[in-house]
Amino acid sequence: MSTESMTKVPLHVSMIMDGNGRWAKERGKERVEGHFAGVESVRACVEAAVENGVKYLSLYAFSEENWNRPQAEVDTLMGLMVKAMANEMDSLDRNGVRFVVLGNRARLADELNATIDSCMERTKDNDVLVLIIFLSYSGKWDILQAAMKMAEDMKDNPGRKEEIVNEGVKAFDRYLVTADIPDPDLIVRTSGESRLSNYLLWQGAYSELLFVDTLWPDFRKDDFRKALESYAKRDRRYGKVK
Numbered sequence: 001m002s003t004e005s006m007t008k009v010p011l012h013v014s015m016i017m018d019g020n021g022r023w024a025k026e027r028g029k030e031r032v033e034g035h036f037a038g039v040e041s042v043r044a045c046v047e048a049a050v051e052n053g054v055k056y057l058s059l060y061a062f063s064e065e066n067w068n069r070p071q072a073e074v075d076t077l078m079g080l081m082v083k084a085m086a087n088e089m090d091s092l093d094r095n096g097v098r099f100v101v102l103g104n105r106a107r108l109a110d111e112l113n114a115t116i117d118s119c120m121e122r123t124k125d126n127d128v129l130v131l132i133i134f135l136s137y138s139g140k141w142d143i144l145q146a147a148m149k150m151a152e153d154m155k156d157n158p159g160r161k162e163e164i165v166n167e168g169v170k171a172f173d174r175y176l177v178t179a180d181i182p183d184p185d186l187i188v189r190t191s192g193e194s195r196l197s198n199y200l201l202w203q204g205a206y207s208e209l210l211f212v213d214t215l216w217p218d219f220r221k222d223d224f225r226k227a228l229e230s231y232a233k234r235d236r237r238y239g240k241v242k
């Protein structure tokens with residue numbers, strides 16, 4: 001990349017990891033084989049993010065709607081989460097990756113929650129890359145839980161309502177599960193689908209969107225670099241005239 005485009009490295013890249021089932025089907029395998037294969041793509045993206053100076057990488061791993069899939073697939077996916085976290089954590093920690101899981105944690109099994117807590121605690125001081133896994137997440141759920149927390153806050157503090165009104169939308173950001181995380185600059189969805197499927201609806205208000213045909217288990221470092229190149233060419237105007 002040119003020096004000019006190098007200055008336009010996104011701070012936060014987010015991936016909607018889609019197409020695992022179709023990848024498996026193309027090979028005459030069970031859908032879950034696609035999920036297993038997708039772990040290698042996660043590894044590739046983490047490495048590519050670090051190599052290219054991206055500071056936040058977030059991955060949509062399981063939506064609130066995905067709970068409606070056949071129980072066997074849900075169970076396999078949840079088991080895979082535990083296994084992948086256990087397998088990858090040494091390497092992530094060694095490489096300075098802070099690991100964060102965001103979503104409706106109340107719906108996750110105790111074993112998974114315990115694994116998540118220990119991985120988050122272990123890596124909390126790392127600062128090379130923040131890797132965020134959105135698990136049991138949906139944008140509408142996030143906005144609803146934020147609204148409920150805000151209402152609770154206003155009930156207890158009469159002065160709080162005025163503060164929120166004065167501060168505007170920024171005040172609401174702090175109630176979302178992403179309170180400490182900058183909004184995604186770039187959201188990439190694999191597998192040729194051009195939709196957000198209830199992902200980061202609030203936070204993605206001004207994200208650049210990129211839809212690629214590659215199925216998630218085929219996504220590699222080169223694809224990640226190409227996504228960064230596409231981003232570098234974008235002109236973000238935020239409603240202003242440039």
Ligand code: IPE
Pocket residue numbers: 017018019020021022023061062063066077191216
């Ligand atoms: C993405 O792949 C993984 C999850 C949503 C959990 P899919 O399982 O949605 O694969 P396709 O879209 O059916 O091919």
Ligand code: IPE
Pocket residue numbers: 016017018019060061062063066193195197
């Ligand atoms: C979106 O993929 C959710 C994740 C990638 C985790 P889906 O495969 O669930 O989305 P739809 O059903 O095609 O919209």
Ligand code: MG
Pocket residue numbers: 018019020
């Ligand atoms: Mg899908």
